[in-house]
Amino acid sequence: MYLIRGYAVPYEMRMKEIKHLLQINNLSVSFRNDDIVTKAVNGISYYIDQGEIVSVVGESGSGKSVSQLAVLQLIPTPPGSIDSGSVTLEEEKLHTLKPTGPEMRKIRGGKIGMIFQEPMTSLNPVKTVGSQLLEPIIIHTGLNEKEAKKQAVSLLSQVGIPDAEKRLGEYPHQFSGGMRQRIMVAIAVAGNPKLIIADEPTTALDVTTQAQILELLKSITMRHGTALLLVTHNLGIVARYAQRIYVMYAGRIVESGRSQDIFAHPSHPYTRGLLNAIPRLDDSKERKLQPIDAPDKISTHDEERCPFLPRCKYRCDMCSHQGIPDLTATAEDGHFAACYLSREVLDNLDKNNCEANRIDRRKPFTDHILEIENLSVHFPIKRGILRMNAGKLTAVDQVSIKIKRGETYGLVGESGCGKTTIATSIMRLITDNEGEIIFNNLHLNRLKASELRRQRRKIQMIFQDPYSSLNPRKSAGTLVGEPLKIHKLVSTRTAYESRLDELFTLVGLSPSLKTRVAHEFSGGQRQRLGIARALASNPDLIVCDEPISALDVSIQAQIINLLEDLQQELGLTYLFIAHDLSVVKHISDTITVMYLGKIVETAPCDELYGNPLHPYTQALLAAVPIPDPMIEQTREKIIISGEVISLMNRPAGCCFSDRCPYTMDICREQVPPGKNYGKDHEVACFKLSQGMNYPQA
C-alpha cells in the first residue's frame, strides 16, 4: 500500500548513513509540584525520516504528549523542566534555542506543524478562521496578504472545506468539530512544514469523522512529502496508518519497530498485554479479554527496576534483581524491545497458561425485563430575551426497544444519536417524554414520585466518567453504602459494614480501601466503585452509559471482564451504551444502531456484524480500524462523506439520507419504517425494502 523505504539495508548501517529529519536523543522531562519531582519522560531517543508516518503509542501518563511538547519547547517551566537530551531537526539543534526566541518561533508552525486533540478549544473563538489561517502563512512563507489569502483558500479546499472563499470570513463556532479539525490540519500545513506532530488528533471526534480526518492527514502528508508523527492510544489507528511505532510506558520507550513487526511479533510484555486486552472487530465473541494487572498504586514501583515490573505477568527473579532493561534488538531489522525475556520465552510462557481464555456465551433468555414503546424526547428551543419557546428539538424519535431478562443489549451510535437521552429517560432523570417505558410490567413514566423512588433500586446506572460521577468529598465506603442507607436495606451497623465488604470484594477491591476518598483511587478503581454502588441495591437492570470510554485501554478489559463476570454471577441485565463498535460486539447479545434519534438497525450481535444491512451500520463498521496492519491493508475502506449533522437540521425523510451513498428520491421525502428481514434482524431502509441490494462491506 505504501512504500517502506530503505529496509533492504541492515538497520545499523542505515543509522550511520542516513540523516534523519528529526532526531531526539536521551530526552528527559520532569515536573515539580509541591517538592515532589515526577519524571514524565525518562531518557527516550527516537527519530523520524522524511515523509514517514511514525506513531507514538501509550496510555495516559506514558509521557507520549509531553515528549512532543518538549521537542517544540512548549513545556511550561516551572513546574516542568527539560533535564537532558538533544533534539535535532535537519541540521538545527532545537534544544539549544531559546523557547521564546525568534528561531524557535520559526520552527513551530514553520518547519513543524502541530495538531492538537481538542478542535473545540484549539481555535480562537473571537477571530475568523481566515485570519487564523493567514497568520501562519504570512509569518512563515513571507507572502503578502493578497497571495496569502489565495493560498488560504487553496489550503481550505485541499482539506475538504467547500465554499472555501466564503467560509474564510466565518468564526470557529460556525464549523462542526470535524470541520474545525480540518481547519487545524490546514493551519498545520500552512507553513510548508517538514513534519506534522498530531497529538491524538481524532480522539474527540466521532468514528466516521475520525476516519475522514486521518485519511485527509495521510493524503495531505503524502502529497507534500511531509513526515507525520501520530501520537495516539488507539492501536487500531496505528495499525491502519503508521509505518513505524514507538510504544511508550511510564516515560520510556519499551518497544519500537516497523508496524507489521510489532503487531505480528510483539516482544515487550506491555505491547503483548495491550494487544490481548483490547476487543477487536474481527474477534470471536468467545475470546475472553486478558487485562493487564493494575496494582493498587503504580507510583510505588522501584526507580531502579523495570517500570512495567509490578504489572508484568511474565516477571521473573531476574527482573526484580537487575536494573532497568535497555532496548535490545529482536529478530527483525529495527525492531527493539526493552525486556530481559526474549520473545521465545514469552511465547512459551503464554502457551502454558492459555486455558480459561474462552467464555461461555449461552444465556437463558426468558421474558422481557424492559420494554420501551415509541419513546420520543423533545427539548424546547428557547430564543430571544423573553426565552419564548421557538420550537422543539427531537433528541429521540419514536424508539422502541425490548430487552430480554439476562441479556446484554448494546446501543450504538455517534454523538447526538440520542443514546444517552434514552438512558436518562429510563432512569427518569428526564421526565418529559412521550411513549411508554415498561420495567418489570410497571409503567415507569406513570409512577408516583414515592413509588418511583422505591423502584429505583431495581434499575441502576453506571456512568461514563468515573471522575465526575463520584462525590469528591465522600469516602469510598460512604459512596458505595449510600443506596443501603437510602433504601434502608440493612438494619444494623455490622450488617452495613459486612455488606460493604461483600460489595468491595465483588468488584475486586480490597475492603480495607473503604476509608479512602475518591481521588485517591485510579480511574479503573473509581469505575469499580461506581459498579459497586450500582450493585449495592441488588438491581435487576443496569444501564451502562459508556462505562469504559473514559478509561485507559489496558484498564478497559478489566472492567469489561468484571461486568461479564458479574452478569454470570448475579444474573444481571445490561443496557450497554457505547460508541466503540468493537467493545459492543464483544459484550452484547443484541445490538441496536441509532442515528440522529432514530433506530436504523437492530439485530442479534453475530447477525449484525456478519451481515450489516443498513448503509450507516456498514459505514460505521468500516470506519473502525482493526489493530492488525496485515488485515488493515486488505480491508476495503468505505468512507462516508459528511459528518453527523446537528439535530436541528434533521433531514425530512430518512435521517441518513444526506450522507447515504445510495439515497433515492423517496429517502428524502419519507421516513423509512423498520422492517424485519428474518433472524430478528430489523432495518429501516427503503433501498432494502424495495428488494434492491447494494455492495456489502
Place this chain on the structure above:
Amino acid sequence: MKSSGTKPSTSKIRKFFKRLFARKIVIFGAVLVVVFVLAALLAPYISPHDPYKQNLKLSFAKPSAQHVLGNDELGRDIFSRIIYGARTSLAIGFVAVMIAAGCGILLGLVAGYLGGMVNSVISRVMDALMSIPAIMLSLGLGIIFGAGMTSLMIILGLATVPTYTRLMSAQVLAIRNSDFINAERVLGASNIRIMFSHILPNCLSPIIVLFTMNIGGTILAEASLSFLGLGVKAPMASWGAMVNEGYSRLITNPVFALAPGICIMLLVLGFNILGDGLRDVLDPRLRGSI
C-alpha cells in the same frame, strides 16, 4: 474505623496549612487576626484598666506610663477601650457574617437546586437588595431595628445576604447536573438528602473565603455605622464609636481617633490577607500556580 480515618486527615490539615502559609504575607495576616482575636477573648485579663471607669481628672490626658495611649473625654483609658472594642468589633463581625452566610447559603441552595420560578423570585429579590447601596440599606434597616449591638448584627448580616445567595446559587448550578448528583438521583435519594448531604459540602470552599473577607468588611461597616451614630450604645466600647468621638479632636489629640482607626485598618487587612490566602489554597483553578 475512626482511628484509621483520622490519620490521613491530620496530614491533610498539615498539608493545608503548609500551602496556606507558603506565601509569607499570609502568615502576617494570620498573626494579625490571631492577635486581635486573643485580645478580644482575654480582654478582662490583659486590659490594664476598666474601660468604663470614668476619671474626669484625666480627661484628654496625654499618653503616660500608666495610660499607654492616654485617656478620652471622660478620662477612660483608651488602650483598655481598644481592647474591649476588639470584642465588640469581632463579635459583630462574626455574628453578622454568620447570619449572612446562613441565610445566603440556604437561599442560594434552594434557588440553585430547584431553579425555575423559585430561582427567579429569590434572584430578583436579591438583585433588588443589591441595588440599594449597602450603607443606605443599613441606615434604613437601622431605623427599623433601632440602635444597639443585636440590631447592628442583624442589619449588617441582612445587608450581605445577597452576596452569599448569588455565590451559592452559582456554585449549586455548576454541580447540580454533574454525574455524581445524577447518580444520587438514580439511587433514589430525596431532594433534601441531595441538597444537604451532597451539594452543600461541595460548595463550601468559596463560601469560606468570602466569609473571611466579609468579616473584615463587616467590621468596617460597623465602624461606619457607629461613626454615624447608629452603632452600639453609649458606654460600650467600639472602634467605630471611638473614631466618632475622637475625630473632632484630631488635631489637638490625634491618638484619640487614630488608635482605633489603625486597629480597624490592621484587623481588616489581616482578614483580607487571610481570605486571599485561603482562596489560593481552596480554589482548584489557582492550585497549580502557587
